[in-house]
Amino acid sequence: MTDRATVPAPIDQPATAGALLTVSGPDRPGVTAALFAALQAAGPEPVEVVDVEQVVVHGQLVLGVVVAGSGAPDLLTRLHRTAGDVAAATGLQVSVEAASAGQQHTERTVRHHVIVLGRPVPPAAVAGAARAIAGVGGNIEAIRRLSDYPVTSFELTVSGAGSTQLRTALATVAAETGTDVAVEQAGLSRRSKRLIVLDVDSTLVRGEVIDELAARAGRAAEVARITAAAMNGELDFEESLRARVAVLAGLPVGVLDEVREHLVLTPGARTLIRTLQRLGFRCGIVSGGFTQITDPLAETLGLDFAAANTLEVADGKLTGGLVGEVVDRAGKARALARFAAEHGIPLEQTVAVGDGANDLDMLNAAGLGIAFNAKPVVREQAHAALNQPYLDAVLQVLGFTRDEVLDADPGVSPLG
Known part of the structure; x- marks a missing residue:
């Protein structure tokens, strides 16, 4: 006679129910503790x-808590009593409503x-952004303020839409x-950034150094036209650079010192660099300008690296030529890759x-490329503008709040 395994009869499990409790009103110490103590006793x-x-x-x-328990009618009844106790103890409004017990197991989404x-940020901007996000199937899950000075900024956490869709809709x-x-x-990639490179002319500093040099050579208008065309992508950069440098022939080398001494940093430049350095970033500059300007600037700011072109000098004067490899459009990307490799930092x-x-x-090579007060062709192709x-x-x-900046850099005034 063989033994047969007996399969136990299924045991009825109590149905699991869920509920959302929402507490709202003037904030004060002890509200969260009071709510969770009441839930423990429910x-x-x-x-x-x-x-x-x-x-x-x-x-x-506004405090929202989703809880789960057995027995839907009984759970809600108990929680309504709990809500009344918390409201009486704190003087705040407490509401209870049924919620799906499985709601927490939602499918992961980008x-x-x-x-x-x-x-400022006008209401129309937030309204327009919200409409645009909804228009491409996105949902706003959270909003927080990042800063109120020197600019006002808000961060919206959005699910259900792709990067390209969002950028296209929000550009308008x-x-x-x-x-x-x-x-x-x-x-994780957003907060994993560890290295930043900045262009110099019209980014780290105001204006274009070569235009200042050309003014001292009496060729300002001519060079300014070439510079504008090159920055708009209408001319090959190396060709335009050599044409502009050629008009500097004969300038005394001391002019470089004069121009450097009159450089004006873009507002917020020191705050950006100091803050990122305190956060462990490697910081540097990659410029289509000149090492005679950028190397002393990098030393003054305590930067980790610098790459730029070098003006040729003979007998104390500029020859109108360049020395070594030209840092052009492709050269800037190579410089970024070289600096990242030297510090063991992936490009992303x-x-x-x-x-x-x-x-x-x-x-485009960087994990995040930001167009700063850029030409239209650059704004359209960068990751952010x-x-x-x-x-x-x-x-x-990068997602840092103004308070985090002040904490990271005590040298920053609360007013900027």
Whole structure:
């Protein structure tokens, strides 16, 4: 006679129910503790905390807690009593509504951060961004303020839409409202950036150095026209550079010192560099300008690296020629790759900032390429575009709040 395994009869499991409790009103110490202590005491059956989200906006608290437990009618009845106890103890409003117990097991989806920046940010910009996001099937899951000075910026966490869709839809909003809108994919890669390279002329500093040199040679208008065409991508950069340098022949080398001493850093440049250095970034400059200008600048700012062209000098005067390899559009991308390799940093963990067509290869090679007050052709192709006059707005595109900047760099005044 053989033994047969007996399969036990299935045991009925109590149905699991869920509920959302929302607490709102003036924020004060002890509210969260009071709510969770009340949930712990909401017997006889225990409840499980499934999700929690809290935000305080100008002193007004909104705290949402999703819980799960057995027995839908009984659970809701118990939680209504709990809500009444918490409301009486805190003086805040507490509401309870049924929620799906399986709601926490939602399918993973790609999320993006949409950063809206302006000085100021008008309501039309936020409304337009929200409509554009909804129009491409996106959903705004959260909004937080990143900064209120020197620009106002807000970060929207968005799910359900692709990067290209979002950038295309939001570009129109930015143009119509005079604000900047940047889009970045959420995830570890955003906060893993470790190296930044900055263009120099019209990015790290105001104006174009070669235009200043040309003015001293009496050829300002001619060179300015060539510079503009080159930055717009209308001329080959190396060809245009050699043509502009040629008109400098005969200038005394001391003119370089004069121009360097009169350089004006873009507002926010020192804050950007100091903050990123304190956060462990490697910082450098890659320029189509000249080493006689950029090397002393890099030393003054404590940068890790610098790459630029070198003007040829003979008998104390500029010859109108260049020495060595030209740092052109492709050269800038090679310089970025070289600096990243020297410090063992993958390209996807790098940031590049520039304004001209000769920056495009560098911007596209970096993990994040930011067009700063750039020509239209550059804005259209970069990962993000800033049209604010403050270089430290780059920090908000990277997701850092103003408070984090102040914490990282005590030298920054709360007013900038």
